[in-house]
Amino acid sequence: MANELILLVDDEEEIISFLQDALELEGYQVLTAGSGREALDQSKRxxxxxxxxxxxxxxxxxEVCEQLRETTKCPIVFLSACQSEVDRIKGLAAGGDDYLLKPFSLAELKARIHAHLRREQRIHTQKEQGILRFPSLTIDCKGHSVVCNEHNTALxxxxxxxxxxxxxxxxxxxSREQIYEKLWGFEAEGDDSTITEHIKKIRAKLAAYAQDRTYIQTVWGIGYKWDPK
Structure with missing residues (x-):
């Protein structure tokens, strides 16, 4: 996955310099930003x-992450000295994909970067093919169908x-609000409570064939995520 472009955002120059050198040695291209405003500008690349x-x-x-999520779909990994569960939840709620505590292991950071990029590459390939495959479940994006353990699931x-x-x-x-706005639109009449009911129905339909897999997990206090494990 060499030549992938990574944006580093930190107001501490020493951390930026250290990480830039380490990632460039791995073959990555690196952009840097020392402020939120600069990060938003660099994200246009x-x-x-x-x-x-x-x-x-x-x-x-x-705040930067919330604004980035309006235009950016790539993985966002938070680095933070804030260690409480509440802080991690806030990071996920803002749109982050991962949360690594300072001081951190460089080897672990590299491993997480690689894992996120590998996952994105796999999903991108599947999107181009129009098929998303997970354990016991296949989504046909062109046919708008879901097959769970060889059973067509009527959604x-x-x-x-x-x-x-x-x-x-x-x-x-x-969050429920994000799902509602993306699928129903800002001008839709109604409210995001309908998302909870839709999730319940989806889970019930998949549970008939899923063999103890939930696929859609509730992240308490935030919303929902896809996790087929």
């Missing part, structure tokens, strides 16, 4: 992955779109 510090002046990493259009949205962003957490 469409990096493959973003490493984002949480504690920054003027605009913190959570309504909105149920299918929820499954596709979550599956195409495996591991990323979406």
């Amino acid at each position: 469409q990096p493959s992955l973003i490493i984002l510090d949480v504690m920054m002046p003027e605009m913190n990493g959570l 309504t259009n909105k149920e299918y779109l929820i499954v596709e949205l979550l599956a195409m962003h495996q591991g990323q957490v979406f």
Whole structure:
């Protein structure tokens, strides 16, 4: 996965310099930003992955992530000295895919970067083929169908779109509001409570064939994510 473009965002020059050298030695191309505003500007170059510090002046990493998610789909890995569960939940709620505590192991960071990029590459390939494959479940994006353990699962259009949205962003957490806005639109009449009911129906339909796999996991206090494990 050499030549992938990674954006590093941190207001500490020493950390930026250290990580840039380490990642360039791995063959990655590296962009850097020392502030949230600079990060938003650099993101226009469409990096493959973003490493984002949480504690920054003027605009913190959570605020940056929320704005990035309006235009950017790539994995976002938070680096933070904030160790509480609440802080990690806030990071996921803002649109982050991963959360690594400072001080961190460089080897672990490299491994997580590689894992995220490998997953994105696999999903991109599957999207081009129009098929998303998971253990015991296949999603046909062109045919708008879901097959679970060789059984066609009869989903309504909105149920299918929820499954596709979550599956195409495996591991990323979406709030009910985000799902509703993406699939129903900002001008739709109604409210996001309908997402809870749709998720219940999807789970019930998949449970008939899924053999103890839930696929859609609830992340308490935030929303839902796709995790076929």
